[in-house]
Amino acid sequence: MVSYKELGLVNTREMFAKAINGGYAIPAFNFNNMEQLQAIIKASAETKSPVILQVSKGARNYANQTLLRYMAQGAVEYAKELGWEHPQICLHLDHGDTFEVCKSCVDFGFSSVMIDGSSLPYEDNIALTKKVVEYAHQYDVTVEAELGVLAGVEDDVQAEESHYTKPEEVIDFATRTGCDSLAISIGTSHGAYKFKPEQCTRDPQTGKLVPPPLAFDVLDAIMEKLPGFPIVLHGSSSVPQEYVDIINTHGGKMPDAVGIPEEQLRKAAKSAVCKINIDSDSRLAFTAAVRKVFVDKPGEFDPRKYCGPARDEMTKLYKHKIIEVLGSAGKAE
């Protein structure tokens, strides 16, 4: 048993309380490799933003859970080296799907876990979430739960249609499970293709898709039922069109990739939404930068020469999200 406290990590409790009161959101960035982690830490240290490092099932399969945890431990030291005296870094399990995987993360030094029972029948979601909460809280590890189903890909779970969270269920769910935060469905979606073209309109000038707005009425109704309770938005990448364009003009093929407009995330961040999950945008930044090097310098074969620019591009992206979208810069001085 390793406590996250010994590793210099923090759970989400205080982060979220401050974020709700301060009208901003904490960035939750997924990482799968060293370059992503370096970029996240550099951006957070340079802006003094609290940050949540997320590890998904896909990341655990790709990079190994043990290695990722040691990398996060190293990240705390790296942050200090960068001059961030008191780093506020949370290590979070993204989309945990069983009690066992949540327990293994709690036991191994994660400071926060998500148990995603959103695809289960309501009572089963409650039972599983409650079991994880009871275990995690013994070690002061915070627990995120999910109610409602997002469209798109949730790790292995394919949800064809999104089912918005039902505001009439949230009090019962939060009370009976004891969860610390709740991921909700209000129209966000995982991946780089969040909406089908038929769900969107098209900008006549650029030909780009304009996605349908998020269901802020559902968010408002949830906040009314659970005043001051931390809300989480998954699937919140914006799919920056400049990256999509670079990819498409440098040998890639990502037609009609579309995300959540940043002004909608800015609006959400000012509310009880205090954690915003971003993964796909970092993948796009990485891919655009690598594709550009491959086209511009076809003789290049040193991975540092294409992963380096990719890391710089991701750092720029993370800083932009922190400063311009979530408003979390300077909140972890």
Ligand code: G3H
């Ligand atoms: O919620 C999904 C995240 O973007 C993680 O995706 O399972 O491909 O790592 P992944």
Ligand code: 13P
């Ligand atoms: P995106 O695919 O929109 O980046 O969402 C990531 C996410 O929700 C991770 O849990």
Ligand code: ZN
């Ligand atoms: Zn997610």
